[in-house]
Amino acid sequence: MSFRDDVARFGVKLESQFKELHNGVCDLAYLSIVEGSPVTGAPGQRVDTGFMKSSWQNEVTGPLTRDISTNVAYAPLFEDGTYNPLGVGRPLGAEKLPGGTNRRGPSTVGGDHSVKLTIAGWPRIVETVALEVGRGR
């Protein structure tokens, strides 16, 4: 065993762990957005019919790139909390009963802002996965 061999093995291990880190981080980010996560505090998606929740995709687009996305047009409304749980065309103000976080809606699980909370929790996502990879999970 030469020093050169040691360095080569270390390089292989490093690359392997880096890919593991990338995959783990992307999977946890996806989980945070869709199901919610204590790592980020994200509540996950609201569920009525399940259509929007199941629309989220975690697509591998390259060796080190993922695309976590949804093509549901009203997803931004749910993310930002501007959605209208009473239906389009409701009387002005009818959706504010009361305002803020106590809105009425069809779902008893999940909540708003999961994408934003996942972005805000990104350092903790990386930290959490890095610890797991370092421990050789």
Place this chain on the structure above:
Amino acid sequence: MAADHTATQLALRGRLLTLSVLTTGSTTLSATSTGYARTAGSFITDGFAVGMEVTPSGFTQTAVGVVTGVSALALEIDGGRDVEAAGAGRSLTVGLPSRMGWDNTRLEPTAAAPYGEEEYVPATARTITMPASGADMEATGLYVLRLYGKAEPGISALRKLADAILALFAPGTGLTVGSATVRVRTDLAPWAGAIRADRPGWSVVVLTIPWRLAYLNT
């Protein structure tokens, strides 16, 4: 001590309530049947835009009004104003919309006026030093603001309001919360989203202010 989220939210709200988007400054203004008028200076240069809510000062009629038209020397206000001759020491100011849906309160928006909604979103908390007893703690979360304005007059009213709030909550801004401090995060600065169409006649822009609360586990 657990994180004092009540005090934290009130501190963030208190900061928001100091918002000043733009003003004429103290000047000579008159009130007309259609709004306000001036003989010097320019409402356009001051930055007024259709859809903004102005607060008059120095007039007999001090109710807020919504701008429906802007020219250099005249500001049209929805519903007009009680006529008052020109007088010095008056001002028109744009700040936070007077109609705000604070968390867990009922909001009654009116058809013609901009309004906003507040949402305080606590996220995570953890110790960052050892031992746990007496450790430095860190809580994080978001302060989300939804700003609604009239659709179609363009971007200025909503975007200037959003920009002014972002300036008020610049990264690193610290606010005292009892013996703790809440800071606007610097690793993820506040941001404003796109101006989106909401229900008919309305547009909305959403602001996200990530915060970090430092406190002790005592």
